[in-house]
Each structure stands twice: as C-alpha cells, then as structure tokens.
Amino acid sequence: MKAAETAQAIRAGRRRAIDVTEAALADIGTRDSRYNAFTEVTAARARAEALAVDQAIAQGRDPGPLAGVPYAVKNLFDLEGIATLAGSKIERSAKPAARDGYLVRRMAAAGAICTGALNMDEYAYGFTTENAHDGPCRNPHDLTRIAGGSSGGSAAAVAAGLVPITLGSDTNGSIRVPSSLCGIFGLKPTYGRLSRAGSYPFVASLDHLGPFAGDVADLALAYDVLQGFDPEDPAQTRQPVEPVTPRLGAGIEGLRFAVADGHFARNGHPEAFAAVEAIARVLGATRRMVVPDAARGRAAAFLITMAEGGNLHMPDLRTRAADFDPGTRDRFLAGAMLPAHWVTQAQRLRADYRASVLKLFAETDILIAPATPFSATPIGQANIELDGELVPIRPNLGVFTQPISCIGLPVLAVPLADPSTAGTPNGLPIGVQLIAAPWREDVLFRVAAALERAGVVAAPPLRG
Amino acid sequence: MTEDQAEALMNAAATALSLPVDPAHRPGVIANLRLAARMAALVEGKALTVHQEPAPVYRP
Structure with missing residues (x-):
C-alpha cells in the first residue's frame, strides 16, 4: 500500500x-x-x-x-x-x-x-x-x-x-x-x-x-x-x-557528489562499502572527501548522549534502577557519573568539528556514506567480527550515523534495491546515507528520487 | 582508565550524587565508564583554544 x-x-x-x-x-x-x-x-x-x-x-x-x-x-x-x-x-x-x-x-x-x-x-x-x-x-x-x-x-x-x-x-x-x-x-x-x-x-x-x-x-x-x-x-x-x-522530478544536473572517506571507509563489512559504491556509480561520484575528525565527533556524541541521558533519568536511577531495561540501565548509570570536563569538552569539540565539516559543502552538495557497518544481525547476538576483531554489535551499529547527527546535518537513508549485488548475507537489506548541508533536505529528496528512477534504490520485496 | 580507576570514579560519583549502585549493576557501570574514558581520550586528543565555545548557544 x-x-x-x-x-x-x-x-x-x-x-x-x-x-x-x-x-x-x-x-x-x-x-x-x-x-x-x-x-x-x-x-x-x-x-x-x-x-x-x-x-x-x-x-x-x-x-x-x-x-x-x-x-x-x-x-x-x-x-x-x-x-x-x-x-x-x-x-x-x-x-x-x-x-x-x-x-x-x-x-x-x-x-x-x-x-x-x-x-x-x-x-x-x-x-x-x-x-x-x-x-x-x-x-x-x-x-x-x-x-x-x-x-x-x-x-x-x-x-x-x-x-x-x-x-x-x-x-x-x-x-x-x-x-x-x-x-x-x-x-x-x-x-x-x-x-x-x-x-x-x-x-x-x-x-x-x-x-x-x-x-x-x-x-x-x-x-x-x-x-x-x-x-x-x-x-x-x-x-x-x-x-x-x-x-522530486528536478533531477541531479548541476549537483556535486563525493564519497565520504577516512572514518567512513573503514569500520564496516565489505557490503556496507559496496552499497556506497553502487550509489556513487549511478551518481557519477568519483571524488572522495575525508570527513575530518569524524571519530572524534562520534566520541563527542557518545559522551553527550551518556551525560544528558543519565541526567534526564536520575530520579528513577536513584530509586528504581532495577526497573530499567538491562540493555540501557548501566549506560544511564555511568552517564550520570561522567566528569563535567569530558562533557563540556565534547560540546566544544562538537562546534569545532561542525565548522570543519561545513567547509566540505563548499565543494560538494552530497556526501555519500554507509548507513550501517553491516546488515541485520541475529537477535541476541552480542558481538561480530570486524577487521579480524570481535566487537560489540550494539554500539558499533551507529559508527557511521553518530558523527553526522552529532552536528545535525540532514540525512536521507536509501535502501539498495538489490542488496545481493552488494554481497549482503542472504540478500539482507542494506542502506546508504545521503548527507547534505544544513536545511538542504530538498537536495536529498531530488537525489533520492533520481536514484529511485534509475532503479538502484527501492525497498527490496519480502521473500516468502 | 583502568578497572580500578573506573571503580573509584563510580564509588565517588555514587556517593556525591546519592546514586546507589546495586552490586549486580557495578560491572556494567564500570565497563561503560571505561568506554566513556576511551571516547573522552579521543575528544581530548584535539587541542582547542580558550575562544572555542561549546556548540549549544543560549539566546535570552
């Protein structure tokens, strides 16, 4: 429907x-x-x-x-x-x-x-x-x-x-x-x-x-x-x-595209990067741009999240911590205890990082980045192998999204129409982030609509 | 941050904030404080000048 x-x-x-x-x-x-x-x-x-x-x-x-x-x-x-x-x-x-x-x-x-x-x-x-x-x-x-x-x-x-x-x-x-x-x-x-x-x-x-x-x-x-x-x-x-x-029908003529490099070109399984390349090919994006300090930006978002979340729930953490979901409770408790210096420094770093990233939009209209480092994992699985190391799934699912929301840029996540071409296990879906300068949602929609018309992005049908 | 250091931070903060931590929750809190410390080290890895203000700006 x-x-x-x-x-x-x-x-x-x-x-x-x-x-x-x-x-x-x-x-x-x-x-x-x-x-x-x-x-x-x-x-x-x-x-x-x-x-x-x-x-x-x-x-x-x-x-x-x-x-x-x-x-x-x-x-x-x-x-x-x-x-x-x-x-x-x-x-x-x-x-x-x-x-x-x-x-x-x-x-x-x-x-x-x-x-x-x-x-x-x-x-x-x-x-x-x-x-x-x-x-x-x-x-x-x-x-x-x-x-x-x-x-x-x-x-x-x-x-x-x-x-x-x-x-x-x-x-x-x-x-x-x-x-x-x-x-x-x-x-x-x-x-x-x-x-x-x-x-x-x-x-x-x-x-x-x-x-x-x-x-x-x-x-x-x-x-x-x-x-x-x-x-x-x-x-x-x-x-x-x-x-x-x-x-939506305005097309992509005159728009400039770049693939996000550095942090966004590692920390994931091959299918995450293959999905980005599939989108980049259709858009004719040959340029790659390093997003400066992306890992630091992610770290800043991590600390701000812990601290503000812990602060928000302090009354319940003090009196009924056992009623929280075990999946969130210990992070909220730890977040409530973070030294103020870390959090203030994170907010200062965030402003510095934003200034660096906004400069990229003088040379591109859209940054293309993976949305997730891998496709859906089994319910209950805690860890996954990444670059030869076993890493926890929960925090790592946000490795490519956190650096972007940290500075509030608009993003349209688009699904690969045929994820098996990116090599996802059993053809499971995978998406890509289209990232624009602040307030340019219009550009995101133009590009997503063009990709949809080209047949490269669409919600893959359910099997069975 | 070592496990002992994280535990010391947890104990001190819990006392200062009147925030009791159930023994069953202590290992998880310590692990998350150590993860936060790694994130803080990343943030602190970039020197900022005194004129670089926090991102949120108050407008009266």
Whole structure:
C-alpha cells in the first residue's frame, strides 16, 4: 500500500477511508505477531479519524493530502489518552498524554489515520530494539534478525507493509540504522527542522524526529506535512515550510557528489562499502572527501548522549534502577557519573568539528556514506567480527550515523534495491546515507528520487 | 582508565550524587565508564583554544 496512491483514491472518492482503515487494522491484527512492531493498536481512534475523513469528503471539504492513509508512531510520541511508554516499564504508570504530540497533530490535520504505537529500544538508547519489556522487534526480511533501532518498530512496520508511513526519532542513528537494516527510506532532517514537542526526550542536544516510508514520494509527502513552526520546541529553528514533493522530478544536473572517506571507509563489512559504491556509480561520484575528525565527533556524541541521558533519568536511577531495561540501565548509570570536563569538552569539540565539516559543502552538495557497518544481525547476538576483531554489535551499529547527527546535518537513508549485488548475507537489506548541508533536505529528496528512477534504490520485496 | 580507576570514579560519583549502585549493576557501570574514558581520550586528543565555545548557544 502506497500512501500517495491511497490518499489519491480516497480523495477522488474511489475508496472510503474507513474501508482502508479496517483493512489495515485487520492486517496488523493478523500479521504483526510475526514482527512485534506494534506495542499498541489504536483501533477506536483510527476508526473515528477515518469516519471524519469520509464525512469531510461527503461534505465537499478538503480532507488533507494524507486523507485516509494509515500510519503509526514510535511509542515515544504522545498520543492523547495513552501513556507515552518510550519503550520503558517505568512509564507504564505515567498519566495518559493530555494531547497528541506536535507531529501527530500535523498528521491528523492532513487526514492521516493513526493506527498505533511502535516498539523501540528503552528510552531510545539502543540500535537493536531488543526491548526487555516488550520483546524484540523482528526484521520482516528475516524474523530471526534484529530490525535495528531504536525506531525498530517504525522501520519494521513499513518494511512489512503494515502501514505505508511511520514516525520515529533519531539521536545517534535511530532512524537511519533501522531504515538500513529493514530496507526502507528514512529521513533524519536538519536538527531544529521539525518540532519535537510532545515526544519523550532523550538527549536534547541531539534529538531529531522524522518519517519512514517505502518509497521517496511517500517520504516526501510525510515530510511536507510534518513541517511547521512550533513555539513549544525550544530547539526548533524558524525556517519557512519548504515542500519537497514538487521538486522530486528536478533531477541531479548541476549537483556535486563525493564519497565520504577516512572514518567512513573503514569500520564496516565489505557490503556496507559496496552499497556506497553502487550509489556513487549511478551518481557519477568519483571524488572522495575525508570527513575530518569524524571519530572524534562520534566520541563527542557518545559522551553527550551518556551525560544528558543519565541526567534526564536520575530520579528513577536513584530509586528504581532495577526497573530499567538491562540493555540501557548501566549506560544511564555511568552517564550520570561522567566528569563535567569530558562533557563540556565534547560540546566544544562538537562546534569545532561542525565548522570543519561545513567547509566540505563548499565543494560538494552530497556526501555519500554507509548507513550501517553491516546488515541485520541475529537477535541476541552480542558481538561480530570486524577487521579480524570481535566487537560489540550494539554500539558499533551507529559508527557511521553518530558523527553526522552529532552536528545535525540532514540525512536521507536509501535502501539498495538489490542488496545481493552488494554481497549482503542472504540478500539482507542494506542502506546508504545521503548527507547534505544544513536545511538542504530538498537536495536529498531530488537525489533520492533520481536514484529511485534509475532503479538502484527501492525497498527490496519480502521473500516468502 | 583502568578497572580500578573506573571503580573509584563510580564509588565517588555514587556517593556525591546519592546514586546507589546495586552490586549486580557495578560491572556494567564500570565497563561503560571505561568506554566513556576511551571516547573522552579521543575528544581530548584535539587541542582547542580558550575562544572555542561549546556548540549549544543560549539566546535570552
């Protein structure tokens, strides 16, 4: 189910929103037990929203660009009347949200139908969605493997075809990592582009929200709807709404491309780099540019994340540490103890690193980099061999995404249409990061659309 | 940072912050402090001048 086609059919009166919604709810009810992507299905809400869309059409009112399109959100987004879990056990006793988060309100205003909340790593601190409270989210391409995280449910729900659009968050890679492992498109916009108000925070310095979709047109449709200024997010920058849908056919003429070198050309399995080369070939990118201090930038993001995350959860760490997911607890505890010098130095290094990287965009419009160092690993596996050494999977999944979100650059993660050509094990999906200068999401969408037309990027079909 | 140094940091911070650490959680906390120390060494590997300010900027 494509969002654009569904909305078009509903707006034209060829389908009813309630029928589309009932079909989506039935499909989720039948198939989600395989994936464990949903932690809550909001059936009553979905039906009420669908009937409102059908009523608007019957009365001749514009039902919105996403009329009748089912979607779902990572369970850190506020949904009115439901406790915002953020993947935790602790928040199960929290008061239900008094109103929807800002981006959910944008989706509702566009006529989209909220079908539920999605599985994630606890408090967004992880890259695998092996959640101790809700169980692991399973990769639709191989149910024995992780979906990636922390927005694992968001990526799995789209890859499985349960809904065409989902929303997630990305602090260190949590949109881009699961997009890569599940073989779908994900956008981490520029830091400050989309409001985060009404979502459970993790690291104020680094938190971003963004959409997932199965193709570029649907991702653009969602992104265009989500834009808007919200005074309730203190980190949001007042930018004009810049719709990208009208620019999808603009092509890539005049754009300059470079492959990210140095840090981004090591620390991964061959398939990660083969995927980058496949994209670079189609774009005619022959230039390679070293991203200066990328490893230091990643280290800075690592420390800032630990410290701000530890600070945020201090009251619960003091009184009920045992209620945290074992996968996050020790990192939060350690994060709360970091010397202030390390964290302040990380924030100073971050400014220096940003200045160095921004210089690269004087000579290129797009940097092409791997999204993940390898494809999806088996659920429960802790370590993986990398350059002859056994390294832990959890922190290393973010090795290529962390240096970019550290400085808030916009990234569109694109899936290789035929990942077997990159040599992934059993043809498992793998993605690539298209990285642009701040506020140039328009360029990312133009390039992704051109790659899609060339047939090199697409969500690979599920087998079996 | 050695294991002993990380343990000393954990004990001192836990006391200063009134943050009890269950014996079962101590090895994980120590391991994460050592990982953070490696990250801090990377960050500190680049000299910055006194005029280089932190990335977040407060606007009243």
